[in-house]
Amino acid sequence: MTGGTPLRTLDEDDLLDRILPLFGGSDDLVVAPGDDAAVLRTTGETVATTDTAVLGRDWLDAWSSGSDIGHKVIVQNLADVAAMGGTPTGVLITLVADPGLSLEWVLDHAAGLGSACAEAGVAVLGGDLSSAPPGVVMVSVTALGRLDGPVVLRSGATPGDALAVCGSLGLAAAGLRLLETGSEDRHPLAVERQRRPVSPLAQGPVAARAGATAMLDVSDGLVRDGTRLARASGVVLEIVLEALEVDLAEIRGAVGASEALECVLAGGEEHSLLATFPVDLVPAGWRVIGRAREMAAGERPGVLVDGHSVAHTGWDHFRSS
Ligand SMILES: [Mg+2]
Structure with a gap:
């Protein structure tokens, strides 16, 4: 420069x-x-x-x-x-x-x-x-x-809502890892997404009109941003790891299984949209990856992946799966 x-x-x-x-x-x-x-x-x-x-x-x-x-x-x-x-x-x-x-x-x-x-x-x-x-x-x-329709805050998720994502997860983070290791040729699309993220912008208003109860973009990672939504709404978000298999499979060959998991759960700069909807109102183009539920007695709002608190167990549980 x-x-x-x-x-x-x-x-x-x-x-x-x-x-x-x-x-x-x-x-x-x-x-x-x-x-x-x-x-x-x-x-x-x-x-x-x-x-x-x-x-x-x-x-x-x-x-x-x-x-x-x-x-x-x-x-x-x-x-x-x-x-x-x-x-x-x-x-x-x-x-x-x-x-x-x-x-x-x-x-x-x-x-x-x-x-x-x-x-x-x-x-x-x-x-x-x-x-x-x-x-x-x-x-x-x-x-x-x-705003052509309702505004969607982070705070409106209700127990029973579906948790859905529009766009990819983990690609930009995988791209960053490939840049760090000088192995861009292992997944050129991931590197491209790190350099030039793609956000499904038109789906924001679509989700709002469809009845999204809470929404944000995944700028700091699925679990971290999901936790923000969960805290603002006072719910627990249960993510099903199997629902992320398409994202994991996309980058597993390029960065390895454990890195892929970390990219998908914690990778930032993706700018996909994450939202909650009443279960029968999830619009086309969005995929359900979990649900919102009420907090149990003494439980705090947050994100669980296959029932495990990622923040408390670290990544080891998922590395072995
Ligand atoms: Mg944001």
């Missing part, structure tokens, strides 16, 4: 002239970026969220291109909008960077941001550019969305 043309050789207006054409609009964009602020047409309630990625913390240039990072930070944000039942409509993007950063990296990054937004039909509403001390590169995205 260094080398090439340093950013400091351009003034901000010249840089924006290069970047803005890489961003698309949408039918709801009334005033495009370039004025003091953009204007977005909207109705009803607005979903808002923000997420930031920092070089060296959230990505390594050795593993991800500027375009990859642009794609990833957009998907991370849009997945949070979808997880509320919202349809993403616009993003604001802030880049804070060492002036020695190369223009080529920034343009590649902007192209990734722009293409991820275009894929999702989301307008880039604008953002900010700011300089940073040597070596620092940070991109922050704020996403907005609209």
Whole structure:
């Protein structure tokens, strides 16, 4: 990302002239970026969220291109909008960077941001550019969305509900392990998902309209995110390991059985959607992996996998299975 043309050789207006054409609009964009602020047409309630990625913390240039990072930070944000039942409509993007950063990296990054937004039909509403001390590169995205149906919180799961997932589990984490060990060729799709996660964004509003009682996106791992949902709702989520066999089988050959289990149960950055539904309302495209039940006397809310508390037993039980 260094080398090439340093950013400091351009003034901000010249840089924006290069970047803005890489961003698309949408039918709801009334005033495009370039004025003091953009204007977005909207109705009803607005979903808002923000997420930031920092070089060296959230990505390594050795593993991800500027375009990859642009794609990833957009998907991370849009997945949070979808997880509320919202349809993403616009993003604001802030880049804070060492002036020695190369223009080529920034343009590649902007192209990734722009293409991820275009894929999702989301307008880039604008953002900010700011300089940073040597070596620092940070991109922050704020996403907005609209609610066409009910909002879905983490707190609405009811005993008896089905627990269902839409999308893959463990692929992005398996990809990270392959990058760490220099064995990307063992599962190129997993590596691709680590670099460019895919979230079933349209399924957020679908789930909301279908009657989802609670929902979130799997950003930090099935068990960890499931525990968040369980705690917010005051229920126990019972996951059936057999229901995850399709995910395990997908990556077992690439990372081995025990790593596959850890990736599927604990792997982050997947951005699939996890939700609870009344059992007869699970929409097409979602697969049931367990159920919510009432806490027993003295029991705390949480996630059990085949009846075992993963947090309490560690992974050993599953490694032997
Ligand atoms: Mg989330």
